[in-house]
Amino acid sequence: MEKNSDKYNSYLQILKEELKPAMGCTEPIALAYAAALAGKYLETLPEKLEVKVSTSIIKNVKSVVIPNTGMLKGIEAAICAGVIGGDPDKELEVIAYMPKEKSDEIQKYSKTVCIEVEHLKGGATFEIILFAYAKGSCVKVHILDKHTNVVSIEKDGKILKKDLAYTDSSEKNTDRSILNMKDIWDFAQSVDLEDVREIIKAQIDCNMNISIEGMKNNYGANIGKVLLESDVNSVKTRAKAMAAAGSDARMNGCELPVIINSGSGNQGITVSVPVIVYAKELGVDEEKLYRALVLSNLTAIHQKTGIGTLSAYCGVVSAGAGSGAGIAYLCGGGFEEVEHTVVNAVAILSGMICDGAKSSCAAKIAAAVDAGIFGYTMYKSGQQFYSGDGIVANGIEPTIKNVGRLGREGMKATNDEIIDMMIGKE
Incomplete structure (x- = not known):
């Protein structure tokens, strides 16, 4: 294949898009990423969280240990890890670099915060809709189709990010x-x-x-x-x-x-x-x-x-x-x-x-x-x-x-x- 041809560059880009670093199983890490984003825009510790997730998210989060949490498992643990110690700029390494002492904070937070989980039946195979509430404010984060494909972020009804043109994340990627x-x-x-x-x-x-x-x-x-x-x-x-x-x-x-x-x-x-x-x-x-x-x-x-x-x-x-x-x-x-x-x-x-x-x-x-x-x-x-x-x-x-x-x-x-x-x- 000729170097720098359109096809060559596309194949190279596909490799770059797919071969990315991640720490922990990618479905719970996607939840932690959504929670870290919500915490960032809420600008305070959430008092309550609601998350709606597709079938495959439930399936792939239920039984794996979330790293840096003191061996906690499940949806709630992933969300708490993202809120307490997550850096959303790191995407799939969102909880990779947090200090060890955060583990105790995550465990304490998981015992006190209210987290409600709803199963989204039908529709998209991969979907996370997370709401974080504190002091009268609400942030909504919506991830669709792929682990870091954030299609919208809203705060108190105001749209902070919305990429409806890319609700199918394949449109963002190389064909x-x-x-x-x-x-x-x-x-x-x-x-x-x-x-x-x-x-x-x-x-x-x-x-x-x-x-x-x-x-x-x-x-x-x-x-x-x-x-x-x-x-x-x-x-x-x-x-x-x-x-x-x-x-x-x-x-x-x-x-x-x-x-x-x-x-x-x-x-x-x-x-x-x-x-x-x-x-x-x-x-x-x-x-x-x-x-x-x-x-x-x-x-x-x-x-x-x-x-x-x-x-x-x-x-x-x-x-x-x-x-x-x-x-x-x-x-x-x-x-x-x-x-x-x-x-x-x-x-x-x-x-x-x-x-x-x-x-x-x-x-x-x-x-x-x-x-x-x-x-x-x-x-x-x-x-x-x-x-x-x-x-x-x-x-x-x-x-x-x-x-x-x-x-x-x-x-x-x-x-x-x-x-x-x-x-x-x-």
Whole structure:
């Protein structure tokens, strides 16, 4: 792909828009961000807060530990953290840099402040509407479609910010419809590494650091450690274990940042850590590793574009297929090997549900990475899935289109059933 062409610049911009730092699970962090914004404009400590949230927000906030809160979980904890210690200028790192003593303040505040939560049924998949009240004033913050897409801020009925033209946040971003696997491959092969060095290096450093932390200490179900107990010498097992360990740490209060992919830290870990582990095992040079990570990241983003930000379709399936693509390239595969790896991987695992952010995400990551690697192993052995095998269509692009349809449309009812189960509704 020609450097500085429109397509080259668009692909580069997509990477910059998607690979951002975040500390903590991104849905509760979006709530903390909304609360921090409300506190900023209210200019005093809220006495009462009301929040209306879509189904997927409830699902992905319910069971994760909010960093820097003394192990608090849930919507109320995320809001209190944003109000007491949040810096809205840091966006998805909104509570990353607050002083340690704020943890005690957050716990005290959570026991005294009134927070009312309402479930928004139907409508947008990702939506947060937060009201903060104090001394006769009210600030309203509205986030829609993506974690930091603030479409309006109001105070006492006066509009401080309103971007109704961008109620679909995709209008603010580079057009994702230009993504396709052939151009992704070409971009990964031709990109000037200096153009991506900063974001890819940050992904390597951050995501490996949290994976190492997860392996060293006790987080969640310790999936990484369990995997290594069975087969420490296999690079495939180590790739799965390290990625799982990063998720276990992240879901259970670790205060290290990650570089996300498609709005998700777990997807960011899944799409990068296994590729990095394989690169080290194979002894490849930095250039090949960076190109493999460009390929894996864009492959995952391409799949998620059709699915949407949040769905009942587990996002690490797409990320696992992306990591499989990167690993196939590291092992000497060309475009044909990469496209068949992705098709095989999504054929194996598509339909794995997202039932919220929590410790079992680490085990799902291990399964997704395994599917990505096995998709490549299949093709090397002369085996593949063919058009008509379930959702597999004639070629990689129609197959990815089917995945998007399944995740966005086919699993809507599944998402509703999952949330009813999670909140104990018969």
